[in-house]
Amino acid sequence: MSTSPSVSEPVAALARHGVSVWLDDLSRELVRGGDLQRLVDRGVVGVTSNPTIFASALAKGDAYDEQMAELRASGASVLDAVTAITTTDVREACDVLAPVYEATDGVDGRVSLEVEPGLAHDTDGTLAQARSLFATVDRPNVMIKIPATVEGLPAITGVLADGISVNVTLIFSLDRYRAVLNAWLDGLERAVENGKDVSTIHSVASFFVSRVDGTVDGRLDADGSAEAKQLRGTAAVANARLAYQAFEEMLASTRWSDLAAAGAHPQRPLWASTGVKDTAYPDTKYVTDLVAPDTVNTMPLKTFDAVEDHGEVAGDTVRDTYTEASASLDAVERLGIGYADVVAGLEREGVEKFSASWGELLETVEKALAEAGR
Template sequence: MSTTPTAALSEAGVSIWLDDLSRERIETGDLARLIAERNVVGVTTNPTIFAGALSKGERYAEQVASLAASGADVDRAVFEITTDDVRAAADVFREVYDRSGGFDGRVSIEVAPGLAHDTAGTVAEAKTLWERVDRPNAMIKIPATVEGLDAIRETIGAGISVNVTLIFSLDRYRAVMEAYLAGLEQAKAAGHDLSTIHSVASFFVSRVDTEIDQRLVAIGTDEALALKSKAGVANARLAYELYEETFASERAAALLDAGANRQRPLWASTGVKDPALPDTLYVTELVAPGVVNTMPEKTLEATFAHGVVTGDTVTGAYAEAGAVLDALAKVGVDYDDVTALLEREGVEKFVVSWSELLESVGQALGAAR
């Protein structure tokens, strides 16, 4: 019997990754504590997370002073600081990585968000980040924009593990899995060991509900309001159905037989935004074998405190999930418009956070000089 809800979640096949990283968390031992006490087996980062960590600043002061003395510019300083944190976190997770045979113990770092629509630039930065972090349990985050799809294929083809981020629509998710399989085929042709290449596909959840619920309230009918807070979970459940179908295909089977790994679905944006909803909604309603749930600490602690894990809550719910999306279309919610908007906003938010990060590091460099 599991002693905690997070242990039960792990036993149900869900890998718990923390959606946060800071030097303080690494150096104080808090990250190691979460591994030991909360069943955390990975970490994801993004520009917003790094901007938040750097804004507190104290534990970065010595490195910033050294970078300033060496004449480093802002871009160089940010690169050094963030890759150092990811490398250190990867070392904290190395035991998890070894114990799981490379399945978990992963730490993700994202290419600069300004490259979201630049295929060649994304591939080049992905390779640079991979080489600089220099840890087998790192993952490079690449957004699932149209231009990102080719970058995903090329990066996987180069033997680099990838966390695909900012996936909102089912059609784009299909394209992401296609890019992964094509990348594996490219990697195999180049002689890479497929067993060393890992990938997750980060399918966003709560942001879908936030946007769709606003539209349902604006429509205002009883039929529309009855659909509130159902879209995010339904969308993710249908994504898992696509995952099962894709990796049961002959094409995928041939790659798996050659040593490749499945590209696991990762539930992102799992912090509940609506206070009227259960704070563990996007955890307990999305339990399925072989998925990752990357949680902000608040959601992790809520799950640990009172999450009710009853086993698989996804694979038997495909018809119901499809009915939700059909009903949304009938009341006038344009799914394609919603997901396209969320992708644009996702990229824009990370660009803003990255600018804030550059500004804060620039100010720190100036003060150190």
């Protein structure tokens, strides 16, 4: 896909090196006000959303007032209203990104919509809601987001087997990422058995980045040793780079070669949580340190603006770094900061945070419905 003249050199360089730039934000104002189209013109080729993003969008402005009044008049429940609002935003974003979807044969031009966080440990509930959301949005370029919990894994397989594209979210650990890859392969194999055209099924695996440094750095600071200070800001990138190593190992497998022969597309690693939270680090750190082919980087607008303005994209910064990445995580472990404990805690916190945001979203919609009736 050729880039438009309005695409900055750093963003164009990411595309040349195989990185798809997605926006980690969505609101009705963004879509209907034309800002999403302007971002597409600047090189954004996909959108991700989550309950936190929707809760924030609903709390601002009056873009949802008209639909809220219609929902109130129809007697919609709070849950029905949330579904109607979020699927409308995703559907309209899908329409904006439809030309990208067509131009990239479905690889990009994607918009992600997440299942309810309260279903994170409910396989059957996740399956049912994923299918329902896909049908409600009714756009081929929607991706349904499913968390990579233990209970989420069989749901991922089942949804892919139905021919629905999936964004697997909340991945923190390498072991869980390998389990996600296996669930994805299982899903594609079942799709083949079900007679689905696997060339139409796409998937990304959202590996969270900055939150790892947020937790590990805090423990390194508590340690206070010279070695601990040197290790600050290394764990998250090392973790993501080793995830890419696992991705490459999958690409070399017989299971994948068989599926590729049937027309399947690889499940691309997606770097999520790429906004830098520690001002001691460059604001483009989790973009420029994770450049590799067949990846996605989903950025908050602030990070995208920073990359566009002063990002330095010199080439692949992931492959050939695996030995160094392993050494970094081993060094952190030697200081008594247990990797398994860190990633398990981050998954737990991730589900809790999205559940809390979902609760805020329900409260906001309930309040808006009540006010619409006045």
